[in-house]
Structures are given as C-alpha cells and as structure tokens.
Amino acid sequence: MTHSIMRLLAFRIKNFRSILDTGWQNLSPDNVTCLIGQNESGKTSVLEALEVFYSGVISEDVLRSDLSLPEICCRFSIPEGWLLKVTENPGMELKELLSGLTQIELTRKWIADLSSEITVSGKISQYLDSLEDAWRLYLEDVKVKLKGEIDKINDKGAKLNDLGTRIVVMKEKVAEAKGNRKGFTLFGKKAVDFSSSPGSQYPVLKNQLAELKKKEEDAVKDLSKFNTISKAGEIWIALEEKCLAVDRRLSEIAVKLEERHQKMTLLMRQVDNGEDLDWNNILNDYRKTRIEKEQRNEELDRHIAMSGYLMEGLSEDQAARKVDETVSSYKSHLNSKILGKKYFEFCPEIEMFEDFGSLLPNRIDLADIISGNEKVEGYKAARNFLTLAQLDFSFFEQPSSRILKQKIENLNHSLTCNFQDFWQQSIGRNNKINIQFELDHYSSGHAGKAGKPYLEFWIKDEGERLYPKQRSRGVRWFLSFYMELKASASENSKPLVLLVDEPGVSLHARAQEDVLKVFEDISQKIQVIYTTHSPHLVEINKLHRVLAVQRDDIDSFRSTTRILDPLQLSTATPDTLTPLQSILGNPMGKEGFSIVRFNLIVNDIGSFYLLNAIIILTGFRGNISIIPSTDISSMPLLCNILMGWGMEFGVLLFENENENKIEETLRRTVFNTAKSGKDLIIKLPESFQNAEDLLSTLDFKNHIINTREGITVPNSVYVRDKEVPRNFVLSRFLSNVRSGLIAVKDFDEETLENFKLITDILKGLK
Secondary structure: OOOOOOEEEEEEEEEEOOEEEOOOEEOOOOOEEEEEOOOOOOHHHHHHHHHHHHHOOOOHHHOOOOOOOOEEEEEEEOOOOHHHHHOOOOOHHHHHHHHOOOEEEEEEEEOOOOOEEEEEEOHHHHHHHHHHHHHHHHHHHHHHHHHHHHHHHHHHHHHHHHHHHHHHHHHHHHHHHHHHHHOOEEOOEEOOOOOOOHHHHHHHHHHHHHHHHHHHHHHHHHHHOOHHHHHHHHHHHHHHHHHHHHHHHHHHHHHHHHHHHHHHHHHOOOOOHHHHHHHHHHHHHHHHHHHHHHHHHHHHHHHHHHHHHHHOOOOHHHHHHHHHHHHHHHOOOOOHHHHHHHHHOOOOEEEEOOOOOOOOOOEEEHHHHHHOOOOOOOHHHHHHHHHHOOOOHHHHHOOOHHHHHHHHHHHHHHHHHHHHOOOOOOEOOOEOOEEEEEEEEOOOOOOOOOOOEEEEEEEEOOOOEEOHHHOOHHHHHHHHHHHHHHHHHHHOOOOEEEEEEOOOOOOOHHHHHHHHHHHHHHOOOEEEEEEEOOHHHOOOOOHHHEEEEEEOOOOOOOOOEEEEOHHHHHHOOOOOOHHHHHHHOOOOOOOOOOOOOEEEEEOOHHHHHHHHHHHHHHOOOOOEEEEEOOOHHHHHHHHHHHHHOOOOEEEEEOOOHHHHHHHHHHHHHOOOOOOOOOOOEEEOOOOOOOHHHHOOHHHHHHHHHOOOOOOOOOHHHHHHHOOOOHHHHHHHHHHHHHOOOOOHHHOOHHHHHHHHHHHHHHHOOO
16 A cells, blocks of 8 residues: 555534534644633534544534534645555546645535545545536536427427328318218219319318328328437436436435434434334435435436437447447546545544543453453553553563563663653652553462463552552543553554543643643654643644634524634634633733733733732722733743734833843834834833832731741842742732732832832823
C-alpha cells in the first residue's frame, strides 16, 4: 500500500446536535488546536463529529430537532502528485487535475437509515460533477428529441385513426347509395334520369372510399417505419412510471424512519423487542428500495441514450453497443463515491482519548499480553507500557534471572526519567515518583496458574511503594494519558488525530501545564484537538491555536453553535473567553476586556488585585477596566491583541529595570503611531517599584502581610527578599476590602495620597 502524509487542515460540520453549520474552520498549523467555550456551547460536539467522520457510526441523539441529517467535511493536505499514485486509470483530464493538487476534501453524509457514505468533494468532485452534468444535458437533449418523435408518431397515429373513422363513415354512405340505386330501376332497365336520386352518388362515394383506403394504407406503411421508436417511447414511459413508484415507496418508508427518529430524539421513548424487529424490517426495506432506485434510474438513463441511436436508424444491438461507448465518453469509470472510498483508506485515524480507559493495572498475566487479550483489565495500558519500554516478548525469554532483573531495573530507571521530564510534580519538595514493573511467577497457591509469569506494576516514591490503584486520581490519569499518547506517537505508522475532551480536570494547575508539554512533545507525529475551560491549558504565546465555541443565543439551549477563529475572538462573549481572559488578564468573574471602557493593562495579577482594592476604597466610578498581563514579557502581545480588537487601552508601568525595558519596546512597536492626544504609557514615579509600594510600609505591614516585624526597605523589595506569596496576600487584601473588613479610614496620610495619585491617573483616562 502507498502511504500518504495526509494531515487534517480544516473541518466543516453541518446538522450535528447544536451545530447547524460551522463553516470551514482551520486547525492550528503546529498540530495542536484548542477549543474554548462555556459548558453546553458545543465543544464536545465538535470532537464527537470529527470522531464519527472517521467511524461513520451515529445514533439518534446527535440529530437536530428538525431531523436534518449530519454532513461532516474534512480537508487534508497531501504531497503534490501523491493522488496519481493511488488513483487507477484516472483518464487524461482527471490525471492532469490530480497531479497538481496539494489538498483534498472528503465528505461523509448520513441518510435516513443513519448509514453513511464517504465522497470526495472540492475540486475533484466539481470536475466529476461537470462530467455528470454533461451526461445529464446529453440525456435531456435526447429526451427532447424522443418526445418530439413520439409527438410525431402520436400525430400520425391520430391521423390514421381519423382516416379509419372516415372510412367507416364512407362505407356506410357507399352502402346506402348502393341500396338506393337499386330502388330506381324500371323493368330491369336503368332510368333515363338519375340526377335527382340518392343512388346517383354511388360512383363518387366509391371513388372517395378508395382514396381514403389508399391514404390509410400509406399511413400504415409510414407509421410502421416508426415502430422501433414507438416501442422505445412506450418503454420510456413505463420505466419513468416505475422510477416514480420507487420514489413514492422510498418516501413512505422515509416517513416511518422519521417517526422513529422523532421518538428517540424528542420523547426518548424506549423500544421493545417487537418494535426492534419491525424497525429492522423497515431498515431492510429502505436499503433494498434505495438500491432498486439506483438500478431503475440507471436503466432509465441507458434506455434514453439508446433511444437516441434508435432515432438515428441503428438497430437495437448497434444502439446498445453505442450506448456503452457514449457512457465511457461522458462519464468517468470513477465517481465521487469510488474515489472517496479509495482516499479514505489513507485518511488519518481520528480517535477520542478515553479518560481512564487505559489505566495501568496492578498486575497482568504475561500470557494475556502475548495473546492480545483485550478483555483483560489493564491490557491496553500494559501494552502501552511495553511499547514505551520498546520491549517485545523475546525480552522475557532471557534464561538468566540475574541478567533479566538487571535489564528490568535499567528500563525502570529509563522510563522513570522520561516520565519525570513531563510530570513536574513532587511529593514534598524533591520527592518525585517513579514508575516500575517487575516480572514474577505465580506461587503454588494459585490453582491453575502456578509457575506462570505475570507483570506487576508499581508507582513508587521515597516514602512508599504502591500499586497504581492506590495512587491519586490525578497521578493515575496523567500516567494513563502520558503512556497512551507517547505509545501512539511511537508505534503509529498511520497519521493520527487525537481528540481530548477536558484533559486533566482532576489535576493541579501545575500538572495541567505538564499536559501541554506532552501535547508539544507528540505534535510532530500526532495532531491534537482538545477542549478546555482551564487557563493553564491555553498558552499565551500561541493564541493561533484557539477556536472559541459559543451559542448564537447564550440564553437558549435551542440556539446553534458558532465557532470563532483567533481573528474573530473580539466578538466572543466574556464567558466564552474566560480561560483566555484569565491568562491574558482577568481572574475576576464578569470584568475583563471591554469595547465600551478604557482598558488599562498592568504588569500582573497582584497589581490587578491591589488596584481594584484602591478603586473600591476610594469609590472611584470611572469607566475603566483593569487588565492584568501574565507577566511583563507578555504585555506587548496583549497590547497587539487589544489593538486588533479595536479597543481603547493604555499601560501602567512601575519604576524598575524590567518595566523600563518594556516601556522602550512598547514605544517602539505599539505606540509609535498612536494618534491619541494623551500618553498611553503611564509611568509612575521612581518611588513606586511595584504596586505594593503604593501603600506606606506601616499600612502594608498591618493590612497586607499582618506582621509586627518592622519594614526598613520598600514594600516590593521586602516581598522579593522574603519570598512573600504576593498574589495570595494581595488577593486576600482585595477580599477583605470587598467584605468591608478594611475601609479607607484605616489608612494613613501617605497611603491616601498615593491612592489619590492613582485615581487622578484613572480620571485622566476616562
């Protein structure tokens, strides 16, 4: 088989749960794409739609309320010229098209019985459709001519019938005239004057009758020339009636299918075995009728084409041969279904990662691994483990027990080191976990298994040696996740698209960042598409990876899902952007970027907390949103994003070395073309090295760190030297201010002057 390097570039989903039509959505070019959005927005539906694009299997629960059937399109990149290697006898025109393509589109459509078919779409189908259109135009042209011939035949037939009627009438007149003529004889002799008697018309009528019969004879001979065309017309009409009958029957069955879907989707009505039997009969009837429809339509098309050659005077045998030639000239032996099925063979596998679907077992029999017993608990995880260890079964045939144990010990060390590269967590300060396996044999006490080998797994730290099942949910999940992804990346020869729904929900924030490290590590071999609500799973410097998913009407579950690419994020709702706002700057509920407010960017979340506390304490009512950056280095990116979104913004900087450098960068790259009359970079005086310096040392000691220890250096220096958890203490300060435990009267004159300095700055920004 010729292997391809097919990579998923984009998708389009129609009629799938809350999704009406996503339009074409591009995936991140670096193989890691992140979907953000509220619960029920449709993120999981996107993953499931991509999964069933590959499997083809759906049930009624994915149908929309109007029972419209899903259609999922995927666009893939391919090497130029690759299609020629996998397409047999494409023909000159198609060959020329295929040779230059670097992308293909495949579409899976479902029909009423919930079965589906894959077709090639895009440029290839447009070409194939043009051939089909030309074939249809040819058939329509033949039908017009055939109808014209049939009209002529009918006209001749009508004239022949008219002649027959006239002959019957004329015969009656002749008979009557003949009878009258006999009544005017005199003694067996003709009368002298017959001009006034009816019998005198007999010769004339007889001549007219002879003329009519001659015309009838000529008409019959003329009409006989059209016998073949007439027969073809009769067959055409009969075939069309059969096609219409099949269509009617298919429509009737489709109504029954819709009734079933309606019960399952709207009423969630359970069906009993009797109904299942009836349902299967309906499905079989539907599928047989669809096949019959295709056969009838093909039979009708061929007959129409054949009729065209019959009209040219060919015999039926000659016309039949000619039809074969015509079909070959108009229609490729390839069609969208054939090519779709062929190209789908090379499509990347699209697989949903199963949470806890591959947990490492405490032990597993070696025989079950060797035999591929997928039903035994932990088989998949054990297989992943051995794949990462690069072991085959011959490894365990080592006759020397000492050498085998030494090799296993070396492997345990190597596996642990690799795992610790991704799992940064530790128990205590430096106590990191180790993963280990051992080969052992059942004792005589295990009936039927005595002496047989098994593998035993451990997750160990300095304190204790525990089985996998004795470890925390988070550790077990991450280990399962790590092994599954790493093993897939190492053993998969076919491209893989991995779908991950809410990875790491049971993990600590730091551990969630470790999940991103695994994604980065495998992204060269595996494409990853994942959903998240967590800001720790969205990277600040890689916003090109983000697709925002939301409902058109956030107040209605009946509304449809819409997907916004990175360039459209400014139109997303605040709730949709929650994880994005958290990393770019909004740890507080309903506040954040605003198109109607002035957005003031500050250096970090700690400053965000303190400035919001000052706003509350002073009662400031200005139209300002405080936006924290994750750190100083991400300020320029945040500025560029807000500029791209068309929002008003400025930057508040403190007097320190790092922020002095950022000021130079911002003036050079962001604000060099600023048209505003006000300076959008606000630099505080030298005495304020960071936000906590806005408080006097006494107020900082009493209200922030709650200590009796005297402070002889600036507050910011004290925080740095004493390693004070800055964000935590400033967050607690804001909470105390909000709850009324701290009021403006509790601060000394120095602090209040600094508060006024800040509010005066904010007033100037309104």
